[in-house]
Amino acid sequence: MVIIMSSFVSAFGAVNPKIMQKLKEKVDFADMTDEEFKKKHALMKQAGDAKANEEFQKTKIRGCYKKSVWSGGQEIKFTFDDWDVSKQADVDRAREVGNKAYKLAQELKTDNFNVTLYGNSGVGKTSLAIAMMTKLRNEANKSIMVVSTAELASLLDNKYTQDDTRERLINIERALKEVDVLLLDDFGTEGGSLRSIKVVRKDMQDYLYRVANSRVGGDKTTIITTNNNDEDFELMYNTKIISRLLTKNKDHMIFFKDMKDVREI
Ligand SMILES: Nc1ncnc2c1ncn2[C@@H]1O[C@H](COP(=O)(O)OP(=O)(O)OP(=O)(O)O)[C@@H](O)[C@H]1O
Ligand SMILES: [Mg+2]
The missing domain is CATH 3.40.50.300 (P-loop containing nucleotide triphosphate hydrolases)
Incomplete structure (x- = not known):
């Protein structure tokens, strides 16, 4: 998953809606690599979208708990x-x-x-x-x-x-x-x-x-x-x-x- 930053944020600093949609898609944290996880988080922060961050935290909560070793x-x-x-x-x-x-x-x-x-x-x-x-x-x-x-x-x-x-x-x-x-x-x-x-x-x-x-x-x-x-x-x-x-x-x-x-x- 390679996303080039410049095409992600428009000249006005707003996020390309198509990419925003992609970010909001439910991605299973469990299947992400370290790099993907960090990149996704960075993009969401950059997007400054509170809802997207909230979604991300929800995914993280689910993903981490699922990896518990009981x-x-x-x-x-x-x-x-x-x-x-x-x-x-x-x-x-x-x-x-x-x-x-x-x-x-x-x-x-x-x-x-x-x-x-x-x-x-x-x-x-x-x-x-x-x-x-x-x-x-x-x-x-x-x-x-x-x-x-x-x-x-x-x-x-x-x-x-x-x-x-x-x-x-x-x-x-x-x-x-x-x-x-x-x-x-x-x-x-x-x-x-x-x-x-x-x-x-x-x-x-x-x-x-x-x-x-x-x-x-x-x-x-x-x-x-x-x-x-x-x-x-x-x-x-x-x-x-x-x-x-x-x-x-x-x-x-x-x-x-x-x-x-x-x-x-
Ligand atoms: N004060 C309490 N109230 C209700 N249930 C308790 C209480 N103390 C212990 N239990 C129950 O007793 C069982 C043993 O408790 P727990 O597993 O928390 O002990 P532990 O100190 O972690 O033991 P270990 O060192 O063997 O892991 C559990 O089923 C737990 O829910
Ligand atoms: Mg114990």
Whole structure:
């Protein structure tokens, strides 16, 4: 898709209506290359057409979410209304973490920073992270994407034998870089269990580095849920990745301390 700028904008600065129409056509973001995506966005901005920009954001919201990598392929839905404090023996603690997640989501409607949710298994980290993202999509029109880190690692495993997985990983990487709010779910599981932490394989580190680096400093937010602590991460990952993904600001961390596993299986 090559569009020559000079033929696109007339001498009066108005956009050729035929081309405007083309821009407004529903293009599936999922099928665009990096170059096409950037070019389309630039053209729309240049066109200054609010409606076109709105359409573009809608396409981006749909396209990014569609590329989510769910644990076991299972989509998770959760909102703040679903957060039931009585599930925990320590009701106050459950209320406290719920309120903090809500307050941070509220701030993220107009700001961008990373958030980390620390805690043991089954305490509700993924649920609250998804509630935050859902609020940001519904109330601030942000594009969101959920990626299970373990599932991403297994896609990387398959890329050597499956051509379509290689292609999928390229598409996922593009969305990971572009999406407004990203959830890296269960970050650290790829580094092994508590007693046997190991260095994460190079292809995973390289992949995440490219993503983390591209998201830093921009108008992006990355939310992380994890069972690990900072010492574990130092053993698993290059510090360049960690410093770009994990916030150092205590106000942006949520600790699910002394909460019990409420997963029903
Ligand atoms: N306070 C709560 N109110 C309602 N449902 C909850 C609550 N806490 C947890 N759950 C439910 O319990 C299950 C486990 O929660 P979740 O997956 O969010 O835990 P997690 O901390 O992410 O665990 P893991 O570390 O194993 O990924 C989910 O089905 C979730 O919806
Ligand atoms: Mg989880």
